[in-house]
Amino acid sequence: xxxxxxxxxxxxxxxxxxxxxxxxxxxxxxxxxxxxxxxxxxxxxxxxxxxxxxxxxxxxxxxxxxxxxxxxxxxxxxxxxxx
Numbered sequence: 001x002x003x004x005x006x007x008x009x010x011x012x013x014x015x016x017x018x019x020x021x022x023x024x025x026x027x028x029x030x031x032x033x034x035x036x037x038x039x040x041x042x043x044x045x046x047x048x049x050x051x052x053x054x055x056x057x058x059x060x061x062x063x064x065x066x067x068x069x070x071x072x073x074x075x076x077x078x079x080x081x082x083x
Contacts, residue, residue: 025081033083042075053081
């Protein structure tokens with residue numbers, strides 16, 4: 001059974017919730033994208049898309065979760081709705 005980054009399925013970045021594609025955006029945290037935990041961990045742990053280019057440096061000591069499903073969901077929400 002595969003785990004980790006190799007099995008992360010990235011959702012398309014289209015956001016049309018009225019057609020059932022994407023997420024309903026219902027607010028964003030007060031922090032900027034560069035300071036958001038979901039953005040930093042998602043970007044550094046394998047949730048980012050090829051075209052995602054953020055001013056984030058991934059530290060070597062960053063601990064990535066074994067199950068990335070929730071993290072990648074939060075990352076996608078932030079990228080689609082807030083950043």
